[in-house]
Amino acid sequence: MNPLDAFRLDQKVVVLTGASSGLGTGFAHALAAVGARLVLAARRHERLTALAAELQAGGAKVVVQRTDVSNPADCTALARRAVEEFGTIDVLVNNAGVGSAVPSSRETPAGFDGLISVNLSGAFLMAQACAPHMRPGSSIVNIASVLAHVAPRFPQAAYVASKAGLVGLTRALAQEWSGRKGIRVNALCPGYFHSELTLAGGDALRENAERESILGRFGEQEELDGALLFLASPASSYVTGTSLVVDGGLSAW
Template sequence: MNPLDRFRLDGRVVVLTGASSGLGVGFARALASVGADLLLVARRAERLEALADELRGSGTEVLTHPGDVSSPDDCRAAAAAAQARWGRVDVLVNNAGVGRAVPASRETPESFDQVIDVNLKGTFWMSQACVPLMPRGATIVNVASVLAHVAPRFPQASYAASKAGVLGLTRDLAQEWTSRKGVRVNALCPGFFHSEMTESGSQDLGPMLETDSMMGRFGEQPELDSALLFLASDASTYVTGQSLIVDGGMAAL
């Protein structure tokens, strides 16, 4: 077998959250390019449909499901939509996320809760909803952050806390589900990539990356897509409970 064939997802059903913007759009295109069928989940229905139309034009089977991952009911509804269409979920990519860059002394309970609700609780609720539909050999990829491993260079208490929580959750779910259910669970930890989330702070982040990372630059979407495909596919069948950092060397300094 060609080793590259293990990265293929032909006929696999992938649920991708946070699919309407940023890295999620790139992830959807990458997953489609290796043959996956996609259920795209996000709050912005019009953006989801525009992306779905694009992918369908290339022959991908795509279903959209507007929803908020911070709602357990919405997560269960998304899983039910996948079950009704395909009868199973082979891959879940928990990518939905929000961030707040404010000093901890000025963080409000409402904004802190919102970040935790989406980034951490949403990852759990969607995993809980999908795992009953996942056959042995299925996999979950939780998108965390390099900021779960290192101190943020800017004030982001709620975001850093939520992503560190995702790593703990990843290890626990892997421990519970890998041997018992045959479902692998891993985390993908991006550094700073060009996206809608980083666009507003790019003038400050650029100089920071020049000194605080080995490669001295932002990451580009394809550099993260390949890492996602590794964790989502049979290329990583002996990997579970791990976090894969893709950050240009930031965490190593």
């Protein structure tokens, strides 16, 4: 067997949230390239439709569903749509997320709760909705952040709390589901990558990445895609409950 075959997802059904922009769009292209059948979800339906058309033009099988992961009914509907279209769910990538750079002294309860409801609760709701349709050998990949492991250099308490919680949720779901259900659950923790979210951070964020990481730069999408494919595919069949950090050495100092 060619070891690279283990990274393929031919005919596997992948539900990807947060697919309408940023890392999610790149993940969709990477997953399609290894043969996955995609169920793309996000709140911005027009962007989803445009992405689906692009992927379908390359031969991928894609359906889209407008989804707010903080809404339990939307999560249930997304899982149901995947099963109606493709019969099962093999991989869930919990990528939907929002950012915040509000000093803790000025953060409002509504702002804090709103971010947690998407970044953390949304991942739980999606996992809960998809798990009943996932067979042994399936995989859940939660997109967390290196900031779950290191202190941020900017005021991001709500964001950091959500991502640290997501790493804890990953371990808990792996403990509950990997042995009993055969569903592996892992977290992918990116550092600073070129995306809409990091572009909004401006020069200060770029300078921080250059100063604080060993490689001294932002990462590129393709430098993260391989890690996602590893965790999503049979290549990581003996990996569960862990966090894979891809950060250019930012957390190594």
